[in-house]
Amino acid sequence: MILTRYFLRELLTSTFVITGILMLIVISARLVVHLNKAVAGIIPPEAVFYTIAYNSPGFLQLILPLGFYISILLVYGRMHSENEMTVLSATGFGPKQVFKITMAPVTVMMLIIGFLSLYLAPAAANKLDTYLQKQQQESEFSFITPGRFNALGKSGNKVSYSEELSADRKEMRKVFMADGNSLILAEQGRLSVNPNSGSRYLELTSGKRFSGVPGQAKFEAMTFDSYSVKIAEESSVAKKARYEAVSTLTLMQKEHRVYKARLHYRIGLFLLIPIIVIIAFPLSHVKPRAGRYGKVMPAIIIYMVYYTTLITARKWMEQGDTPQWMGLWWLHAIFLSIGLALMYWPGIVLKWHGRKRRLNAEKSLAAVDQSGASNA
Numbered sequence: 001m002i003l004t005r006y007f008l009r010e011l012l013t014s015t016f017v018i019t020g021i022l023m024l025i026v027i028s029a030r031l032v033v034h035l036n037k038a039v040a041g042i043i044p045p046e047a048v049f050y051t052i053a054y055n056s057p058g059f060l061q062l063i064l065p066l067g068f069y070i071s072i073l074l075v076y077g078r079m080h081s082e083n084e085m086t087v088l089s090a091t092g093f094g095p096k097q098v099f100k101i102t103m104a105p106v107t108v109m110m111l112i113i114g115f116l117s118l119y120l121a122p123a124a125a126n127k128l129d130t131y132l133q134k135q136q137q138e139s140e141f142s143f144i145t146p147g148r149f150n151a152l153g154k155s156g157n158k159v160s161y162s163e164e165l166s167a168d169r170k171e172m173r174k175v176f177m178a179d180g181n182s183l184i185l186a187e188q189g190r191l192s193v194n195p196n197s198g199s200r201y202l203e204l205t206s207g208k209r210f211s212g213v214p215g216q217a218k219f220e221a222m223t224f225d226s227y228s229v230k231i232a233e234e235s236s237v238a239k240k241a242r243y244e245a246v247s248t249l250t251l252m253q254k255e256h257r258v259y260k261a262r263l264h265y266r267i268g269l270f271l272l273i274p275i276i277v278i279i280a281f282p283l284s285h286v287k288p289r290a291g292r293y294g295k296v297m298p299a300i301i302i303y304m305v306y307y308t309t310l311i312t313a314r315k316w317m318e319q320g321d322t323p324q325w326m327g328l329w330w331l332h333a334i335f336l337s338i339g340l341a342l343m344y345w346p347g348i349v350l351k352w353h354g355r356k357r358r359l360n361a362e363k364s365l366a367a368v369d370q371s372g373a374s375n376a
Helices: 002-040 047-081 084-090 095-142 236-244 248-253 257-283 296-319 329-375
Strands: 149-152 158-165 171-179 182-193 200-212 219-232
Touching: 002 047, 002 095, 047 084, 047 095, 047 257, 047 296, 084 095, 095 236, 095 248, 095 257, 171 200, 182 219, 248 257, 257 296, 257 329, 296 329
Parallel strands: none
Antiparallel strands: 149 158, 158 171, 171 182, 182 200, 200 219
């Protein structure tokens, strides 16, 4: 029981410290990116805090497995380098017992990651998507002044003029708009967001549209009851939020390969935990004079290859490059095989060498006996 508490305390403390440091680094980096987008006008300034807050569960579901993985390498690597593991093995507390103790925090981590990837991260992304849609719908008219010409969209190539603006600043009245080679007159204009693409449109009603090429007398005129002018594409932040916002229950009900790929990816984050532990456990075994950090870099490279390949495999599945029935299980099977090979191969090699030595010894004894018999 004392050893169990010792191992759990060392592993969990190291995991939370490493995860906290990595979260601080990631959030700081993303904060700089979102502040730059806010300065460029891509997202509203007030959306920076909400974007970071709602993205935090998504960051955590990626960083927590890495923190746990590194903690196993560091904690067990230190115990091997300081001969603690050797002493424990001499008292009958071998690698099998250590691995069994490690399974307890593994179960806890799997439950946490499962909760994050299957529920909390999609729910937070859905709230962020709703918030950004609302902000995009309100912010486009927030700077418009009635009775003046105003630029719409990021590029500013669309110019509008309205005599009045409603009290909620969501509707323009008596609208004039210049869009490239077109001039538009309308009684009303209201901003709308396409629920599928996220692009923003200005919905104009009861008006006329005149189009032609400057310098030429030929032009076209048309009247309309309703006319939509595209103002701007959805921002990259909003696109990512929309992509991640679909609930796991909805993904399970959809049969399209895109939805299945997202579902397999979320399940993959859950399955990643026991597989990386199987990989980390043998890699944490270092010789006392080699130092505790001897295998940390190769281990981290293996983890990064695993995770980046998981993302790439999800894209392959979305694009139909891999069969839907195969899912992402093949990738987990490959890295599970790597982990099992790392764990059991040294023992197999050791047994093979022992058997080889025994055979050589038996041959030597047989040769000696045969020589003694011939001399007699």
